[in-house]
Amino acid sequence: MTTRRAFMASLLAAGTAPHMGWAAAGNSAFLAAAKERDDSFALYGLDTEGRATFRIPLPARGHAGAGHPDRAEAVAFARRPGTFALVIDCARGAVMHRLTPPDGAQFNGHGVFADGGATLFTSEQTGTTSEGNVGVWDVHAGYTRIGSFPTGGIGPHDLRLMPDSATLAVANGGIATDPADRAKLNLDTMQPNLTYLSFAGEVLQQVTLPSDLHQNSIRHLAVRSDGLVGFAMQWEGAPGSATPLLGLHRIGQKATLATAPLADEMAMQGYAGSIAFGGDGRELAITSPRGGRLHRFSDTGGFLGAVSRADICGLAPRRSGYLASDGLGGLFGIHAGERRALDRHTCAWDNHIVAL
Template sequence: MVIDRRAILKGLAAAVAAGLAPGRASAARRPPLYVSCRMDAEGKASATMFSLDGQEIFSTLLPTRGHDATARPASSEIVVFARRPGNWFAVIDATKGGEARTILAAKDRHYYGHGVFTPDGRLLYATENDITSGAGLLGIYDAGDAYRRIGEISSRGIGPHDLAFLPDGKTLVVANGGLRTALETGREVLNPDDIQPNIALIEAAHDQTLAALQLHQPYRALSIRHMAVARDRTVAFGCQYQGDPNDLPPLVGTVSADGKIGLFEMPEVELMGMSNYVGSIALDKSEDIVAATSPQGGSVALWNRRTGEFLTTERMGDVCGVAALPETHDFLLTSGNDGVRSYVEGAETMARVTGDKMQKWIWDNHLLPIDV
C-alpha cells in the first residue's frame, strides 16, 4: 500500500540514518516501514509504525486490542480496526502518530477487524455484521468527509473477515468466514452447526455479484479468514477449521483468476503443527511464495504459489503477523511472545530485528507493509 512519502519524511530520515539490519537489503534502497498492533505487559493496546532496524516512527494508544490496519492511498492516514467483534476503528495521521480519530460502529452493527480503501482513497469498505439478522455487510465510509458512513452492501455471506480489491481496482474479494458473532457474546460462534464460508467477488460500484465460491462439502467447516492478492488476480487464502480437532484438512489454498479453488497439500506431521489454524497469510515480494502463520501451532509454513508445492515450515512461538521483506522469498514475522524476526531464504535461523523494544511487545495478528 502506497502512502504519501512526504507525510512521513521525518520518520523516514531517522530510519534511513540507522540503516537496514536484516536480510540482504541494499543501503541505496529506501527502508521499508511496517504497521502493527501490539500490547504491553499490562494489556495496554497501541498501534505502531516501525522500521527494520527497530526505529519506532510512531505509537498510538488504542481504545482496546487492535487487529488489522490499512493505509489510505496518497495520504498520511492509516486506519486500524478493533479485534472482532469490535465497535470502533481508529484513524491515525502518520505525521503525528499520537493523534487518532475514533469511528464507532453504526447501531446494530459491529466490525470484523478488516477494511480496504478504494484505489483513489475516497471510500473505505469495512467488514461488518448485522447483529439482528446475522447477515454479513460491507460498511462504506467517505474518507474525505471525516469517515462518515454513507451506506452498506451485502458481503454475500456470514461473518465477513478479510477483504481486498483485485488489481482492477473495481472488484472486491471478500472472505466470508461463515461464523456469526455478537458484541455481547464476544468471540463465541453462534452458528456452529451452520457454517457456510465462501469467497465472494463483488463489482463494488454497482453492488453486483460476480461469484460466490465455496469449498467442496468435506471442507465446509473451514472458515476462510485471510487473503493475499497477487498481481495476476490469484487470491491466496488461509482457513481456521471449525470441525473435529482430530481432523487434518488442508488450511491454505488459492483462487485462480478463472475462479478455480485449489487447496495446498503438506506433509501430515507439518500439518499437525498448524493446529488447524491459520492466523495470517502473505505473498513474498516476487509473489512466488505463500507464507501462512499459525499462532496456535507456533509455526509458519511456505508454499510455491504457482505450483502448490510445499516448501518448508519454521518454528516461532505464537507467530501471527507476516509481511514481505524487500528481498525475494523473504518475510518479516511478529509474535505474541517471541518478538519480531526475519525469515531469509537460505539462512539457518530466523534473525531477530534489532532494537530491544521490538522484542518486548505482545504483537497482535497482522503486519502492514508501507511502501513509501
C-alpha cells in the same frame, strides 16, 4: 502568541491540516497492533528492519489496520467484535476521526482504501444475525459514511482490493456468533466462501469449499499483483483433523487447496492466523500461533517447507521474503526458509502486520 503545536492542533480539529506522506512518519513500511506490558494497547509503525517509527495508544485491543496509499494516515480497527475504528495522523500522532458502525453492527477487524485513497471499505456484520456488510466511507468528506452493501455471506473478516482497483475480495468466514461473547452458534451449518464484489455490491464470483470442508472458515487473504488470491482458513470441526489451511484462486477459475505433509499439517493445529505472498511473489506462507509454525508454499500450491517459532502470527511481504512477528515482541525476517532476528520490543504483537 499561538504556538505551532496549537496551530497544528486547530487545523487537525478543523480537518484542514496539510497532509504528509509516510516519509514524515519515519519512513514507515508496516503497521502492527500490540499489547503493552502494562496491559494497554497501541498501534505501531515499523520500518523494513522492524524498528519502531511511531507508537500511538489505542483504547482497547486492536487487530489489523489500513494504511492510506499516499499520506501518513492509518485506520486502526478494534478486534472483532469491535465498535471503534480510529483514523490516525501517524506523522503527528493525532486521532483525526473516530468511526463507529451503525447501531447493532460491529467492525470485524479489517478494512482497505480504494479509489486512490478517496474511499475506505470496512468489514462489518450485523450483531444479531452475523450477516456481512461492507461499509463505505468518503475519506475526503472527513470519513463520512455514505453506504454499505452485503458481503455475500456471514461472519466476514478480511477484505482486499484487487489489482484492477475496481473489485473487492471478501473472506466470509461462515460463522454466526453471539454479539456479546463471540460464542459460535452454527458450526454444523457453516458455509464459508470467498466472494468478489464490485464497488456497487454486485457479486462477481463466489467460491465455496467442498461439503466435507464446510467447517473450514475462510478468514484471511493475500493478493498478488496479477490477481492470484491466497486464502487462509481455520478449522472449526473435530479436533485433530489434518485439513488444508491454504487455498489459491483466480477470478473465473476453480480454487486449488494446498496441503502439507501429514505431520506438518497436524502441527498447525487447524489454524492459520495470517497469510502473505513473499516479496518477489513467487511463494506465499501461512502462520499458526497455536502450532508455532510458518508454512511456505509455491504459487501453485506445492509445499516448500516449515519454519518454527513460538506464537508466530503476523506476516507481511518484505523484499524477497517476509516480515513476521510473534506474541513475545519479536520481529524477524524470513528468506528462503531461513529465519533472522531483526528487533525485539517490550510488547506482545497482535495477529497481523499490514504492509504500507
